[in-house]
Amino acid sequence: MDSGETYSASLIRLWRVYRTTKEMCYDRGYDVAEEDMKLTLQDFAARYMREDGEPDRSKIHFSAIPSEAMMKKYTPIPTAKDPDPTPQIGTIWVEFNADENVGLKQLRDYMQHLVNGAYYSGVMVCTKAMTGMALRLLRGSSSLAEGPKGGVEVFVEQDLLVNITKHELVPKHVLLSSEEKKQLLVRYRLKETQLPRIQVTDPVAKYLGLRRGQVVKIIRKSETAGRYASYRWAI
Amino acid sequence: MAPKSILKTPTVSTNAPLSSSTKPVTQRQRNTAIYHANIISQQKNVENEVLEAILTLLDFPASPDADPSRPSAPDALRFQELIMPFQPSDYDSLLEERNLNGSCGYALCPRPKRRAPSTARKHFRDTTKGVEIVDKKMLEVWCSDDCARRALYVKVQLNEEPAWIRQGGASEKIELMVDNAEEHHNALPLRLKRETAKATPKILHDDEDDAAAAWAARDDALADLAIERGEKPGRLSKANKDLITAQIKERVGNAPPVPPSLPSQTMGPSHMAIEGHIPGSAGRAVPVSDEEEDDDTQDWDKHLPG
Numbered sequence: 001m002d003s004g005e006t007y008s009a010s011l012i013r014l015w016r017v018y019r020t021t022k023e024m025c026y027d028r029g030y031d032v033a034e035e036d037m038k039l040t041l042q043d044f045a046a047r048y049m050r051e052d053g054e055p056d057r058s059k060i061h062f063s064a065i066p067s068e069a070m071m072k073k074y075t076p077i078p079t080a081k082d083p084d085p086t087p088q089i090g091t092i093w094v095e096f097n098a099d100e101n102v103g104l105k106q107l108r109d110y111m112q113h114l115v116n117g118a119y120y121s122g123v124m125v126c127t128k129a130m131t132g133m134a135l136r137l138l139r140g141s142s143s144l145a146e147g148p149k150g151g152v153e154v155f156v157e158q159d160l161l162v163n164i165t166k167h168e169l170v171p172k173h174v175l176l177s178s179e180e181k182k183q184l185l186v187r188y189r190l191k192e193t194q195l196p197r198i199q200v201t202d203p204v205a206k207y208l209g210l211r212r213g214q215v216v217k218i219i220r221k222s223e224t225a226g227r228y229a230s231y232r233w234a235i
Numbered sequence: 236m237a238p239k240s241i242l243k244t245p246t247v248s249t250n251a252p253l254s255s256s257t258k259p260v261t262q263r264q265r266n267t268a269i270y271h272a273n274i275i276s277q278q279k280n281v282e283n284e285v286l287e288a289i290l291t292l293l294d295f296p297a298s299p300d301a302d303p304s305r306p307s308a309p310d311a312l313r314f315q316e317l318i319m320p321f322q323p324s325d326y327d328s329l330l331e332e333r334n335l336n337g338s339c340g341y342a343l344c345p346r347p348k349r350r351a352p353s354t355a356r357k358h359f360r361d362t363t364k365g366v367e368i369v370d371k372k373m374l375e376v377w378c379s380d381d382c383a384r385r386a387l388y389v390k391v392q393l394n395e396e397p398a399w400i401r402q403g404g405a406s407e408k409i410e411l412m413v414d415n416a417e418e419h420h421n422a423l424p425l426r427l428k429r430e431t432a433k434a435t436p437k438i439l440h441d442d443e444d445d446a447a448a449a450w451a452a453r454d455d456a457l458a459d460l461a462i463e464r465g466e467k468p469g470r471l472s473k474a475n476k477d478l479i480t481a482q483i484k485e486r487v488g489n490a491p492p493v494p495p496s497l498p499s500q501t502m503g504p505s506h507m508a509i510e511g512h513i514p515g516s517a518g519r520a521v522p523v524s525d526e527e528e529d530d531d532t533q534d535w536d537k538h539l540p541g
């Protein structure tokens with residue numbers, strides 16, 4: 001690559017979005033190659049730039065497999081009834097939608113694709129916000145027979161231009177496993193409803209793909225107290 | 236006994252400053268909570284219903300040869316049924332979704348939407364009123380002006396009121412602008428009620444559609460008038476009735492006529508009576524007194540968090 005080459009603003013934008021998306025999958029616990037998260041603009045352009053200089057979104061999609069640790073974290077506590085529970089996580093499919101507007105039709109096609117490909121869940125990154133009806137379908141999709149088991153998440157490219165969790169003022173959020181959550185509640189003699197809450201629509205919760213009922217540990221650094229942790233229940 | 240209010244109170248009183256002065260406050264609050272919970276769940280149901288309807292109408296009509304000006308009776312009937320819970324904004328969503336699908340916005344039309352002559356954002360367009368500048372998007376909603384007319388004819392009939400507070404869901408049937416009305420009359424009641432009432436010929440012409448629109452407008456006006464008068468218009472929901480009752484109370488600003496010869500002991504401070512009327516007493520159809528208002532605020536405060 002010659003270093004004097006300049007790239008279109010939209011290509012640079014999408015390169016950033018791509019990297020954040022890879023980091024997000026990594027932070028959730030999926031297996032992601034280090035070089036993907038560090039992909040240079042030149043390499044990105046070499047792979048995904050069209051002749052007219054614009055990014056080719058149809059080529060950027062990828063899938064990711066949960067790491068061992070992630071599988072463990074998402075495995076429910078064994079019970080007498082279900083002594084060997086299956087992990088509530090699986091392969092994720094990430095797609096970058098090129099359409100100017102995403103509506104019901106596109107969302108439904110995407111869900112169908114996830115089901116056909118036997119993906120556990122999906123992330124769709126759109127150039128703009130979806131239509132109101134598509135969002136309505138999305139809200140109800142966990143109860144919908146046609147969607148994938150793990151649901152569909154939708155991001156707007158704008159939201160992934162920077163990785164918010166890398167901001168110095170955002171404390172570290174760590175998802176607790178079912179086992180860890182149980183221990184926490186026993187230790188403090190709490191009911192989960194007594195914990196402070198975090199909305200699943202909160203930007204960090206969304207980044208981590210938190211589901212209702214999960215608990216995150218939030219680790220803050222304090223000049224006076226060193227590090228301290230708090231816990232929040234996702235609603 | 237205190238005189239009975241002339242205003243009919245619903246059996247399950249929901250907002251009831253009118254009749255609640257005798258009931259324990261907690262009951263009133265419980266009712267209010269139930270009332271709001273019901274509204275929320277009904278709202279959810281309607282929203283899902285609208286979503287399902289739009290999903291169905293996305294691939295409508297089934298036949299690629301369907302003629303929007305002469306829809307088949309089953310298609311027309313289905314369309315009419317599906318859009319009954321719609322508000323105009325839901326209808327706009329339907330147009331948006333069909334357009335994103337590449338289809339003409341009118342749900343009874345199988346054709347693709349029109350393409351603007353170029354990708355420019357604004358376009359000139361010849362109309363009867365001269366040349367107009369319109370958004371590209373506006374040009375690409377329909378396949379033809381005819382479909383635009385038929386689709387908008389449906390939109391203007393949609394109820395602005397959300398279906399979850401309409402009486403018994405959505406009761407009013409939406410009329411379609413069709414050129415084969417006689418086929419439909421055999422199959423479905425296109426404005427059957429009004430037809431019989433007016434005993435008009437069975438074939439629907441465009442000017443009769445205007446007449447129908449006028450009738451609809453008149454019905455709406457009558458309903459509005461009824462509300463203003465504090466009557467109980469049949470088409471209004473329980474929820475609305477409650478709101479209206481409250482309004483009447485404020486507007487009347489007067490006690491109902493009380494026979495001056497009945498100052499009973501149980502009525503309380505009869506010495507306060509002015510020409511037989513005790514101001515602020517018993518909370519019947521009188522303006523809400525300051526005292527009562529204060530009570531109300533306190534009741535609500537108890538339920539506010541923090």
Ligand SMILES: [Zn+2]
Nearest residue numbers: 339344378382
């Ligand atoms: Zn059309």
